[in-house]
Amino acid sequence: MAEKVLKKGNEVIALGAIHCGCDGYFGYPITPQSEVMETLMEEKPWETTGMVVLQAESEIASVNMVYGGACCGKKVMTSSSSPGLSLMCEGLSYLAGSELPCVLVNVVRGGPGLGTIQPSQGDYFQAVKGGGHGDYKIIVLAPFSAQEMYDFVGTGFDLAFQYRMPVMILTDGMIGQMMEKVELRPQQPRLSDNEIAKRYGSWATTGKTPDRKGNTVTSLALDPKVHETLNHRLQAKYREIEEKEVRFETLYCKDAEYLLVAYGSMARICESTVESARAQGLKVGLLRPITLFPFPVKEIQRLMPQLKGILSVELSTGQMVEDIRLSVEGKIPVDFYGRLGGVIPTPEEVLEVCMSHYIK
């Protein structure tokens, strides 16, 4: 039987990395995610799997170490929290532009500025709409439990290498700090250098083997046609991901007349909201996007005919709500409820808002 542990979300990000055969982690301390690197340093994976763990001098260095490692065809990752992610956004744009696979974890805290170390979902726009410069997207996974924190590291690497692009795990201080039971997976072996050279030899800097020309990883393309073609290729990839990789969960949506949409920690709260609404005979359902990019546009559109209204519940001033509104194209009412500063709304509070907005 699989081993079960009781651990924090941040701690199992570290275990997830080791167990899925990650080659390197490069990070910089910031609250509320420092347990990721601390756990890795305690686990000493360089003595077991050979994974490299390094504390960099800044988030800028971390993300560029990830860039270097990703160029090598290795499974590399970093983790940080909001202000740190802002510093990484230039690197993120380079990673996307150079079509490099990697996993980044953002354990979001409240902003803007130094803000607060309390949980927040205020980085939705940064994660989903870009953050860095230029026309790019990254796949964004939103775990709502410690188990998903653990599982999504491996899932993230699978997607990152399948599409050769960065994948972000967008979570928050609540999921990162929350202790839960997590079922561990068997240790996956890391790929050998020879396997990497064979698999990714068409693009990775593994050292120029005699059978091929030198590989160059760059995001630079000064020739207008080459640059336009690169961008069209990226966009085609994003469209394919929108078709194939949308992930979500629904609760009581079959006959729902009112739909709550929430991800991550807020989805946990909204699960209880829906349960108590149902106990009162109210036809409320929950849609939990698991991928924020690609967003479950089609599922919202599928549910739309039966709905009288949608409420987006977020720990922000209203960010995901914009994607919901784009999905429904003004055809049904979409409203928003959010709390800030680390204030987590109670399930009853959300239900009250839902009733006052729609049910009355």
Add this chain to the structure above:
Amino acid sequence: MDLKDIIKPENLVYKRTKVLTDNVMHYCPGCSHGTVHKLIAEVIEEMDIQDKTIGISPVGCAVFAYNYMHIDWQQAAHGRAPALATATKRLYPDKYIFTYQGDGDLASIGTAEIMHACNRGENIVVIFINNAIYGMTGGQMAPTTLLGMVTSTTPYGRQADINGYPLKITELIAQLEGTCYVTRQSVQNAAAARKTKKAIRKAFENSKQMKGTSFVEVVSSCSSGWKLTPTQANEWMEENMFPFYPLGDLKDI
């Protein structure tokens, strides 16, 4: 006598290294980059490490260094080459990793990355081209621009009270425990180029022996940025740059 009578193996006195590509370099006449590229390529061939060498190109004129050598290349964000090199060397400890950076890249925007990579003693080679100016962007002040030197952002000459002082970053790097070899060279004539090649060779050898970071500064000319002919630029460099940036080894352990 026919050309084919002359072109014979026994008459060969010079052959371009096979590590260099056939691409025509985009560098200006008199620029030091081409010479330094050639020296690195020759060292790679002589050490027979073409398949084991990964170069990191900077932002600046040398961003296209990857067009000129048959090796694997990573192109870094401005100043971040030492971070890429750190990860690459740690993930491939048996490979030779070098960064190729200009003064704006290494001594201004990338100060943190170079200091910390050197301080950690990453087993990498750093080639630092110091021509005291931003070449690619059109001749702006660099951290290493000399006092009084005219650039497009110091049109009346660099003044200490406004622009601060030229940064002797190589002297700072030499203070760091992680570095094993720190030297300052130049390539304005054949003798100087030979010395620089020896320094680059030593730096790569150090990397093999995992001795720590090797740092080779090459005081270079930028005739376009300095608004001088190539010959004048070399003379100006000898008269003005060398007194402030004296050549020689700063550290060799």
